[in-house]
Amino acid sequence: MSFELSLKQFNLNVMKNLALVISSALILGSCNSEPKVIHLRTEKGHNETSAKVIANRILSIEIEGMTCEMGCGGSIRKELKATKGVARVQFIDFDENKKIQKAEISFDTNIITADEMVRIITTMNEKQFKVGKMNSEAIVSSSFNSTDKTYNSQEEIETIEVSETRIAIPNLIDILVGIVQ
Numbered sequence: 001m002s003f004e005l006s007l008k009q010f011n012l013n014v015m016k017n018l019a020l021v022i023s024s025a026l027i028l029g030s031c032n033s034e035p036k037v038i039h040l041r042t043e044k045g046h047n048e049t050s051a052k053v054i055a056n057r058i059l060s061i062e063i064e065g066m067t068c069e070m071g072c073g074g075s076i077r078k079e080l081k082a083t084k085g086v087a088r089v090q091f092i093d094f095d096e097n098k099k100i101q102k103a104e105i106s107f108d109t110n111i112i113t114a115d116e117m118v119r120i121i122t123t124m125n126e127k128q129f130k131v132g133k134m135n136s137e138a139i140v141s142s143s144f145n146s147t148d149k150t151y152n153s154q155e156e157i158e159t160i161e162v163s164e165t166r167i168a169i170p171n172l173i174d175i176l177v178g179i180v181q
Contacts, residue, residue, distance in 0.1 A: 018179065025175050055087040055106035056139055061112050062132030063121065066101045069094040076103070076129070079120050085111030100132055106139065 066072040069091055077089040088106040095101075105117060118131050 007041060014159075019178060022175060031165075036058070053087040053108055054087065054112075055108055057107055057109050057114075058137050058139055059105045059107065059117065060135045061103050061105065061121075062100045062134070062135075063103055064100050064128050064132060065129040068096060069101075072125075072129070075125060076121060079124050080107075081116060083116070085140045086117070115167075 048086075064075070066076075072090075073091050075093070080086040086105060086107045088104075092102040092104060107114075107117065113138055114134065118134070121129050122131055127180055150177045
């Protein structure tokens with residue numbers, strides 16, 4: 001009987017040690033943090049040179065119908081900047097839960113008027129946006145100037161190193177064969 005108990009205890013110890021070895025091997029062998037190189041292909045503009053926009057007015061405007069700052073705000077910003085008369089579009093204290101959002105648009109009155117910007121905003125995205133109260137003020141300093149880059153039509157390839165952690169499970173059969181031998 002004591003021999004059976006010793007054999008059971010021996011088997012239990014072997015199982016514990018085997019579980020410990022396998023767990024340790026899995027933990028030590030599973031982490032891989034080698035940097036992965038990703039090639040990004042970006043296309044730069046269409047042979048356009050954008051001139052510096054010297055803003056001389058700021059239009060404070062209320063806009064209704066925006067659901068998010070990145071999507072709706074980005075669309076509004078893109079459309080207004082495409083006029084080449086807008087230096088900056090900034091959304092003040094954007095909150096998705098508010099029905100009306102406030103924006104400040106720095107622009108050059110020699111290129112675009114407040115009425116033209118309102119028309120652009122209210123006609124885009126199938127007339128999704130409505131404009132509320134507006135106020136326009138002159139800019140006394142040139143701190144809102146915008147300088148855009150000159151773009152070529154060539155493609156540029158950027159290389160970025162990204163650290164990535166992968167979990168690789170080692171071959172358990174190889175580990176067991178190594179333990180048994």
